[in-house]
Amino acid sequence: MLTITEEELLALAAGALEGLGLSSDDARDAARILVLGDLFGITTHGVSRLESYGERLQLGGINPRPDIRVEKVAATIARLDGDNGVGTLVGYRALQAAMAMARESGTGIVFARSSNHFGPIAPYSYLAAQAGFASIIGSNSTPTIAPTGGREARVGNSPIGFGIPNPGARPIILDMASSVVARAKIRDALKAGQPIPETWATDKEGKPTRDPKAALDGFLLPIGGYKGYGLALIVDLFAGVLSGAAYLTHVQSWIDVPEEPQDLGHFFFLIDTARLGDASWLAARVDDFAGLIRATPLADAARPILLPGEIELDRLERHRRDGIPIDVHLRDKLAGFAALKQEKAT
Amino acid sequence: MLTITEEELLALAAGALEGLGLSSDDARDAARILVLGDLFGITTHGVSRLESYGERLQLGGINPRPDIRVEKVAATIARLDGDNGVGTLVGYRALQAAMAMARESGTGIVFARSSNHFGPIAPYSYLAAQAGFASIIGSNSTPTIAPTGGREARVGNSPIGFGIPNPGARPIILDMASSVVARAKIRDALKAGQPIPETWATDKEGKPTRDPKAALDGFLLPIGGYKGYGLALIVDLFAGVLSGAAYLTHVQSWIDVPEEPQDLGHFFFLIDTARLGDASWLAARVDDFAGLIRATPLADAARPILLPGEIELDRLERHRRDGIPIDVHLRDKLAGFAALKQEKAT
Numbered sequence: 001m002l003t004i005t006e007e008e009l010l011a012l013a014a015g016a017l018e019g020l021g022l023s024s025d026d027a028r029d030a031a032r033i034l035v036l037g038d039l040f041g042i043t044t045h046g047v048s049r050l051e052s053y054g055e056r057l058q059l060g061g062i063n064p065r066p067d068i069r070v071e072k073v074a075a076t077i078a079r080l081d082g083d084n085g086v087g088t089l090v091g092y093r094a095l096q097a098a099m100a101m102a103r104e105s106g107t108g109i110v111f112a113r114s115s116n117h118f119g120p121i122a123p124y125s126y127l128a129a130q131a132g133f134a135s136i137i138g139s140n141s142t143p144t145i146a147p148t149g150g151r152e153a154r155v156g157n158s159p160i161g162f163g164i165p166n167p168g169a170r171p172i173i174l175d176m177a178s179s180v181v182a183r184a185k186i187r188d189a190l191k192a193g194q195p196i197p198e199t200w201a202t203d204k205e206g207k208p209t210r211d212p213k214a215a216l217d218g219f220l221l222p223i224g225g226y227k228g229y230g231l232a233l234i235v236d237l238f239a240g241v242l243s244g245a246a247y248l249t250h251v252q253s254w255i256d257v258p259e260e261p262q263d264l265g266h267f268f269f270l271i272d273t274a275r276l277g278d279a280s281w282l283a284a285r286v287d288d289f290a291g292l293i294r295a296t297p298l299a300d301a302a303r304p305i306l307l308p309g310e311i312e313l314d315r316l317e318r319h320r321r322d323g324i325p326i327d328v329h330l331r332d333k334l335a336g337f338a339a340l341k342q343e344k345a346t
Numbered sequence: 347m348l349t350i351t352e353e354e355l356l357a358l359a360a361g362a363l364e365g366l367g368l369s370s371d372d373a374r375d376a377a378r379i380l381v382l383g384d385l386f387g388i389t390t391h392g393v394s395r396l397e398s399y400g401e402r403l404q405l406g407g408i409n410p411r412p413d414i415r416v417e418k419v420a421a422t423i424a425r426l427d428g429d430n431g432v433g434t435l436v437g438y439r440a441l442q443a444a445m446a447m448a449r450e451s452g453t454g455i456v457f458a459r460s461s462n463h464f465g466p467i468a469p470y471s472y473l474a475a476q477a478g479f480a481s482i483i484g485s486n487s488t489p490t491i492a493p494t495g496g497r498e499a500r501v502g503n504s505p506i507g508f509g510i511p512n513p514g515a516r517p518i519i520l521d522m523a524s525s526v527v528a529r530a531k532i533r534d535a536l537k538a539g540q541p542i543p544e545t546w547a548t549d550k551e552g553k554p555t556r557d558p559k560a561a562l563d564g565f566l567l568p569i570g571g572y573k574g575y576g577l578a579l580i581v582d583l584f585a586g587v588l589s590g591a592a593y594l595t596h597v598q599s600w601i602d603v604p605e606e607p608q609d610l611g612h613f614f615f616l617i618d619t620a621r622l623g624d625a626s627w628l629a630a631r632v633d634d635f636a637g638l639i640r641a642t643p644l645a646d647a648a649r650p651i652l653l654p655g656e657i658e659l660d661r662l663e664r665h666r667r668d669g670i671p672i673d674v675h676l677r678d679k680l681a682g683f684a685a686l687k688q689e690k691a692t
Contacts, residue, residue, distance in 0.1 A: 073452065073621040073622065074451060074452025074453070074618075074621050075421065075422075075451060075452065076421075076422050076451065076452055076453045077452045077453060077617065077621050077622075079622065105420060105421060105422065106419065106420025106421070106422055106423045106455075107420070107422045107423060107453050107455055109452075109453055109617060111622065134583075134584065134588060136482065136615075146642065146645075147639050147642050147651045148651070148652070149642075149644060149645055149646065149649045149650065149651050149652070150642035150643060150644060150645060150651050151642070151643050151644065151645045152642050152643050154638060154639060154642050155639075162580040162583075162584075164580070164583045164584075164587070164588070172579070172580075172583060174576040174577065174579070174580050176570075176573045176576065176577070180570055197545075199543075199545055202645070205645060206644075206645025206646075207645060223569045223570025223573050223574060224522075224526055224569025224570060224574065226652075226654075227522045227569050228569065228570065230520040230522065230654040231520065231522070233518070233520070233639070233653070233654060234508040234510070234518075234520050234654070236635075237480075237508075237510045237518060237632075237635065238480065238508075238510075240635075241510070241628075241631045241632060241635055242480060242510070242617075242619065242622055242628075243622075244622070244623070247631075247635055248635060248638045248639070249638055250638075269482075269615065271423065271455060271588075272420075273588065275419040275420050275423050276419065276423075276425065276457065276588055276589075276590070277590070282587075282588075285587045285593075286583075286587060289582075289583065289586075289587055289593055289594060292500060292594045292595055292596075293493050293500060293501075293579070293594070296492065296493050296495075296496035296497075296498050296500050297496060297497050297498050298495060298496060298497065298552075299492075299495055299496060299497045299548070299551060299552025299553060300495065300552075303495045304495065305493045305494070305495050305496050306494070306495070306572075307579070308572075308576040308579060308580070
């Protein structure tokens with residue numbers, strides 16, 4: 001592992017995207033969200049994602065030079081066509097459009113289509129919150145969850161995120177998917193030879209299982225059973241159906257067919273909190289709220305109570321101060337993408 | 347049990363509220379949401395709630411003649427002061443204000459404060475969807491959930507609801523709270539002498555328990571652990587903090603202090619789907635979406651795949667056709683409230 005600064009990581013990621021054919025401005029905007037992912041320590045959704053984005057850009061599955069169009073359909077609503085660009089670029093432009101409308105009119109709603117994997121949601125929620133906007137943001141994704149009672153993946157483990165500004169202090173940010181756990185946790189149990197709780201996954205027949213191997217051949221279970229399944233459907237209805245994008249099994253898998261456009265959809269709902277009260281009013285209320293939660297008597301003295309996003313915001317501070325760890329192989333891979341530009345030029 | 351028509355139930359509920367001091371128009375509006383709750387078969391959140399509303403109206407805990415004020419702070423955002431009125435009246439007026447803004451400007455956002463228990467969310471989502479609005483609606487509530495890692499109730503089991511219109515057919519509606527199960531399910535296990543899954547609740551020390559008795563002395567667990575806890579916090583931040591209402595432990599318990607105003611808060615986010623595409627476009631997409639879900643191969647041939655809200659919308663049809671069952675004692679109680687008006691007049 002190496003340790004590099006935020007500016008170095010941004011230059012590395014933007015350089016890779018430029019090498020893969022993006023314009024200089026687009027590469028920088030697309031890189032910002034992933035770099036924030038690494039700053040938050042969400043390494044599975046940070047610049048490491050450029051490996052798969054890069055493969056798809058090279059195969060023609062993602063368009064390196066998209067003509068991203070924003071069509072306003074009301075003072076506070078826009079539809080955005082991502083023209084199959086890199087998802088984090090489409091997402092960043094959609095966020096900017098929503099912020100501009102919310103600043104002007106109080107609310108800003110953007111439905112984006114023709115997009116791809118748009119990274120983690122926490123960075124978008126954070127950027128919105130730092131600018132004073134409360135937000136609800138979501139995306140659909142490749143189907144991996146079976147409907148409650150089914151035995152075939154039809155619904156994505158689609159993420160939804162929420163952010164509340166806290167002027168002068170830390171915002172509160174929740175970024176969650178609908179599954180109880182990620183597949184990686186089941187793989188860990190398999191390696192350790194441990195059974196898994198029967199709330200985590202089903203086997204391929206759709207029956208709950210404690211066997212990690214059967215679970216990996218089956219489907220992730222959503223949180224709260226039909227509640228999490230319902231939430232995953234709702235995210236897809238907003239992100240896919242209302243946006244004009246693909247939804248459910250119409251979404252192409254970036255793993256199985258990396259050369260095909262995914263036509264993912266996202267939604268961004270922003271509200272300017274300054275319309276509801278001034279910054280000191282909001283700061284006093286959010287501080288009091290956080291204080292009430294932190295003062296809860298502990299079940300286990302060694303385990304403090306956390307607010308949503310607190311772990312990620314701790315890491316953000318630490319990484320900005322001490323640098324961000326990055327795997328040498330990943331650094332070399334990204335430098336290799338950057339070098340493609342030189343090769344083409346010569 | 348008696349069976350009565352929707353119009354009879356509305357007259358009965360509105361009559362009770364008038365007897366308790368509400369104006370005729372307010373009584374009818376406040377009753378609509380509860381009657382829809384019964385039509386959906388959500389009997390715990392239907393007209394049976396008038397027993398506790400009635401107790402609080404009689405004790406002065408709820409204001410029978412509120413001056414509900416809507417203050418527009420942007421073309422698409424309003425703050426509503428419920429003046430401690432009946433929660434379903436405040437909620438219904440907030441929904442109307444949000445619908446008027448969304449019809450005019452594409453989106454309508456209302457933050458309501460100084461309210462009380464506003465019934466189930468599904469009726470609001472349904473009314474919005476039938477008028478063409480996609481919605482996200484939520485309310486805070488009396489604290490019953492301990493933060494993850496805590497051993498004291500600080501967060502409400504706050505409901506959030508979503509609705510997607512389906513022009514000419516059934517909307518998709520999800521109305522969910524953050525707990526894995528309601529307390530009633532734990533009481534059922536206690537009666538049956540059965541242990542409960544350890545994901546349902548903790549004992550009073552905040553430790554997960556399989557003993558229903560210890561669970562009833564402890565706290566409900568949220569779905570997906572920290573995910574459900576985070577979601578409950580977010581609902582309170584939107585419904586309580588941003589609205590200017592009480593939040594967390596500042597919310598008064600309607601059970602412990604029925605004579606005190608609760609100062610609950612709600613939020614209503616509506617989007618006019620007609621701005622995104624015409625009715626036939628949306629109907630085709632939602633129908634295709636529903637069809638893909640219903641066609642999922644079944645894990646258990648006896649158990650069909652359901653869409654969120656499907657059970658409730660089935661009951662709505664059946665109850666409108668065959669009448670609504672109502673408990674005789676409840677009918678008598680409501681008739682008793684209605685008779686109060688006569689008594690005062692004589």
